Amino acid sequence: MTPLHQIGETIRGLMLAIPLPVARGLFLLTLATVLIWVWRLPTSETTPEGGARRWDENLKVGATFALVLQLVIYSVF
Numbered sequence: 379m380t381p382l383h384q385i386g387e388t389i390r391g392l393m394l395a396i397p398l399p400v401a402r403g404l405f406l407l408t409l410a411t412v413l414i415w416v417w418r419l420p421t422s423e424t425t426p427e428g429g430a431r432r433w434d435e436n437l438k439v440g441a442t443f444a445l446v447l448q449l450v451i452y453s454v455f
Contacts, residue, residue: 402452405452406449409448409449409452410449412445413446413449416442417438417442421436424436
């Protein structure tokens with residue numbers, strides 16, 4: 379075995395030691411953190427500069443929908 383195989387096996391062993399519920403929780407926490415970050419973005423950063431103001435121009439709406447949907451799917455399944 380080459381040194382890369384040894385390194386790979388070591389990393390694989392470390393990853394297998396992490397319980398699946400912990401990994402799932404960390405993943406959901408990451409999504410929730412991104413969701414909070416999106417909500418805290420200033421409106422000027424998520425809407426186009428000129429033009430009429432419509433509800434669908436704010437990118438927070440779509441990002442919130444996508445992140446909440448992912449949170450629901452990954453927490454249920």
